[in-house]
Amino acid sequence: MAAATRRRYSVKKKKSNSIVGPTSIKWMVGLFLVLLGIIIINQSKDYLLYYFGFKSKHSQLTATERKIEDERIKGIVATHADKIFGIDVSQYQGDIDWEKVEAKDELFEIKFVMVRATAGRSKRDAKFKENWLALTQTPYIQGAYHYYRPDENSTEQAQNFIQTVHLRKGQLPPILDIEKMPKGQSMARLKEGLQNWLTLVEQHYGVKPILYSGEKYYEDFLKEDFPEYEFWIANYNPWKENIEPHYLFWQFSEKAAVLGVDELVDVNVFNGNLDQLKKVCLQKSSLK
Incomplete structure (x- = not known):
């Protein structure tokens, strides 16, 4: 007698209730670092420009x-x-x-x-x-x-x-x-x-x-x-x-x-x- 064929049911993954996923976190961290870099460069621009030998001409x-x-x-x-x-x-x-x-x-x-x-x-x-x-x-x-x-x-x-x-x-x-x-x-x-x-x-x-x-x-x-x-x-x-x-x-x-x-x-x-x-x-x- 042939073995009974078992049905395979796809298991549905539960949707996460979290709004912020791993990709979103990476984007948020990246954006934060970019903004932090802009702030630091802007506040220290004279110092950085001088290091590379440039004086701003105002x-x-x-x-x-x-x-x-x-x-x-x-x-x-x-x-x-x-x-x-x-x-x-x-x-x-x-x-x-x-x-x-x-x-x-x-x-x-x-x-x-x-x-x-x-x-x-x-x-x-x-x-x-x-x-x-x-x-x-x-x-x-x-x-x-x-x-x-x-x-x-x-x-x-x-x-x-x-x-x-x-x-x-x-x-x-x-x-x-x-x-x-x-x-x-x-x-x-x-x-x-x-x-x-x-x-x-x-x-x-x-x-x-x-x-x-x-x-x-x-x-x-x-x-x-x-x-x-x-x-x-x-x-x-x-x-x-x-x-x-x-x-x-x-x-x-x-x-x-x-x-x-x-x-x-x-x-x-x-x-x-x-x-x-x-x-x-x-x-x-x-x-x-």
Whole structure:
């Protein structure tokens, strides 16, 4: 007798009462992470841009942005009441009326000014000669800096600065600005070039130059290899409130409003008072 054929019944799965399934959870987590990333990048954009060697180019701010930046500057000035402040300029600030220069609303008192002199092996800042000469007629302590181009010859870059800038007693030591990553060489070779520039310039002026860079660049590439040098560090992070004890200068904003200047200006705090800054300056002229 043939075995009875068993019927197979399909088992229906119970529908989950949960509205949110595994796929929905993944989408929600992903969306949260994207939104969190956008918030972090937006709030830290100046810091991140500086790490990669870019400065944002704002010719003007909205009224709200201006208020926020002024409040930040005001807060840092109050926190550093025992220290002094100054600005740095280049051809990007255009024509400057030095007789009118002072911080708008007197947010801070300008005591020193750094001026870009040269860049790379052959460029001279279009406004350097004009700014440098005008500053000698002001009470500000003045300094000059060179913008280093990583893939250009370091000896030629040093000569460009030396031939352009004649420092006198009472002026700041020469300053080397390094922001960019090299494209045609390794970081090791870049550091050799930086050291060559620093050595040649020190031999000429008789004083160690100051190194300028962004805080992340300094931490990652310069701190360990240039321990004998003073640093001028840029960090525009809105959460940073104090200059680090081992920094000579801190550039904390690139958006200061200054009378006599149509464009926005970088503002810096020196890690000390006026008498201490004078001790940093050259004790004799470099003119030979």
